[in-house]
Amino acid sequence: MIRLPVFFSAPHRVMFLGGTVQALLAMAFWSLQAGGHYAGLWSPPAWPLLLRFPPPLLHAMLLAGGVFPFFVFGFILTAGPRWQGAGDLPPRDFVPAFLLLAGGWLVVWVSLALPILLVAGLAAALVGWAAVALTLTRIASRRAEQREHITCIAIAAWLGASGLGAFLAFAAGAGATWARAGIALGVWGFLLPVFLTVAHRMLPFFTSSALRGYEVHRPAWALRVLLGASFGHGLLATLELPQWLWLADLPAMLAAGRLSWLWWARNVIDNRMLAVLHVAFLWVAPAFALFALQSISWRTWPGLLGQAPLHALTLGFFASMLIGMASRVTMGHSGRPVAADAAMWSAFCMMQAAALLRVVSDLPGLPGGYVVMWLSSVLWLGAFALWAWRYAPAFWRPRMDGKPG
Numbered sequence: 001m002i003r004l005p006v007f008f009s010a011p012h013r014v015m016f017l018g019g020t021v022q023a024l025l026a027m028a029f030w031s032l033q034a035g036g037h038y039a040g041l042w043s044p045p046a047w048p049l050l051l052r053f054p055p056p057l058l059h060a061m062l063l064a065g066g067v068f069p070f071f072v073f074g075f076i077l078t079a080g081p082r083w084q085g086a087g088d089l090p091p092r093d094f095v096p097a098f099l100l101l102a103g104g105w106l107v108v109w110v111s112l113a114l115p116i117l118l119v120a121g122l123a124a125a126l127v128g129w130a131a132v133a134l135t136l137t138r139i140a141s142r143r144a145e146q147r148e149h150i151t152c153i154a155i156a157a158w159l160g161a162s163g164l165g166a167f168l169a170f171a172a173g174a175g176a177t178w179a180r181a182g183i184a185l186g187v188w189g190f191l192l193p194v195f196l197t198v199a200h201r202m203l204p205f206f207t208s209s210a211l212r213g214y215e216v217h218r219p220a221w222a223l224r225v226l227l228g229a230s231f232g233h234g235l236l237a238t239l240e241l242p243q244w245l246w247l248a249d250l251p252a253m254l255a256a257g258r259l260s261w262l263w264w265a266r267n268v269i270d271n272r273m274l275a276v277l278h279v280a281f282l283w284v285a286p287a288f289a290l291f292a293l294q295s296i297s298w299r300t301w302p303g304l305l306g307q308a309p310l311h312a313l314t315l316g317f318f319a320s321m322l323i324g325m326a327s328r329v330t331m332g333h334s335g336r337p338v339a340a341d342a343a344m345w346s347a348f349c350m351m352q353a354a355a356l357l358r359v360v361s362d363l364p365g366l367p368g369g370y371v372v373m374w375l376s377s378v379l380w381l382g383a384f385a386l387w388a389w390r391y392a393p394a395f396w397r398p399r400m401d402g403k404p405g
Contacts (some may be wrong), residue, residue, distance in 0.1 A: 006396060007396045009404065010333060011094040011098075013395045017395040018070040022070060023384050028381060030062075031377040048115050049118065050112075064186030064187055065164045065186055076153055077135065078333070083149065086139065094135070100127050101129065103124055104121045104124030104125030122167060125164060132157060133158050149197050153193075157194075163184070163186035166185060170182065184234040187313075199281050217259075217263065219262070226256060229288075233245055233291070249289075250292050260282050263278060283316030307358075308360075311359055319351050334400060336400060341390070347390075357372050357379065
């Protein structure tokens with residue numbers, strides 16, 4: 001049974017539970033659509049909304065706007081104030097935003113059957129998102145020695161809000177350009193900058209805390225190159241200039257590869273909590289390499305790799321890093337020892353398999369690619385269901401050590 005005072009006492013509780021429900025719904029929906037619409041294994045339900053929103057576009061909106069953001073907000077609203085030397089946020093700073101986000105996305109799900117509700121649902125979610133962005137802006141404006149990370153995240157939150165606003169415009173009848181802008185802003189303006197910034201801030205810190213003698217490296221140039229490349233890629237994609245994306249992707253590949261080299265340590269793999277985070281980040285450089293290869297070959301073989309580069313980034317990096325970071329926060333803020341358990345490690349390994357299958361499914365010449373894509377979605381769903389079974393109850397239960405929060 002959910003104890004509301006406990007549930008509403010900390011931002012990670014409400015946001016992580018919202019993200020967990022959204023992830024299970026979104027991937028169950030996509031598995032159903034991928035198995036039926038693409039793999040031809042059954043006849044998928046004929047939802048009225050899909051006459052306006054093609055399944056791949058709805059999938060992109062649900063993941064970029066309605067799944068990952070809950071986890072991002074839960075993490076940053078918990079860690080961000082501490083980065084700035086401030087205390088924990090009171091419920092008034094995150095509960096109204098959560099209710100708007102959760103209520104808005106609930107209405108979006110209902111709009112599958114009643115499309116007239118889609119605009120209202122997205123509008124409510126957008127107001128909730130803007131409330132979070134305002135809170136992050138206030139946190140970033142606090143005087144502190146190091147403000148670069150939280151400032152980057154606050155800016156990205158506003159870009160993400162703009163992306164959801166672009167989806168709202170498309171839902172209200174605007175052209176497909178708005179939907180493309182929504183995807184670009186959601187992935188390249190919000191999610192990738194946030195995940196990169198959090199990794200740059202936290203991976204060296206977590207590793208130095210666990211490994212004796214580990215040397216911390218946080219080169220500012222690498223983060224700035226990666227952020228510039230992310231924004232540049234998003235802009236070029238929105239302008240439909242795929243043949244020039246390599247200008248952003250190659251520098252990003254080199255910067256990400258350099259960070260992976262600097263952050264890795266020989267005994268990282270022996271600590272599963274660290275291994276999850278480091279292996280997740282290892283996906284970034286290959287993802288940008290695939291993007292660059294696809295861009296360079298565009299004039300000869302347009303769309304050579306399909307969505308393989310994107311899913312190397314979103315499944316390989318985002319989803320894997322989410323499992324590691326959300327598990328760490330959940331354990332640490334529920335009074336449990338921060339150590340990888342069998343459920344987390346199994347979910348992470350399943351997510352690696354899902355990412356590999358999804359990348360392979362788009363490689364040229366592969367027979368049965370749509371079936372492989374469906375198998376990837378089933379693995380994604382299974383990985384997250386396992387994670388939710390193990391960790392979701394902590395979101396509504398009191399801390400094991402009796403402390404508040």
